[in-house]
Amino acid sequence: MTSKYRCNHDKFSLRKLKKRGFTLYLDELFDDDEFPSIEPGYCTEECKEKMKEIYRITFEQYLEIINKYYNDSRIFEYNLGKNPRGCDIWMYREFFSTRPPVSPQDEYARMAIKAMKVGIQDGKPVRLCELPPGVQCDFDATNLPDSEEDE
16 A cells, blocks of 8 residues: 655665665664654555665664674773774774775774774775684784874
């Protein structure tokens, strides 16, 4: 059954979500005032099923990046002024979204590398746990070139 009225979910597209990733609708899907919401007379069975799939895909992708973030986080003993700056989940995600070649001199790449178990291999961001056994990446927290911020 279709509705002659425009549903507020019409703007959501599974195709766009699959192409652009979970951040496309994340803020809207977490808005308690707006979602999840089925409007009687406006929403259809197709709308309901589409929104269930959009939520599923969004939250699965979000959970995947959160798990990777926590798995890759380095733990440091408290040492005022000596510990690296933190790396939040969005900076972590941005590190992996950066188009190659990633420079070990890039300030945000350096922050991610120092705070997380990540590195740069052949100009591409990598998770250290995904490297084959015995393979060391070109740049990680133990072998970063000096930069002006380090001085």
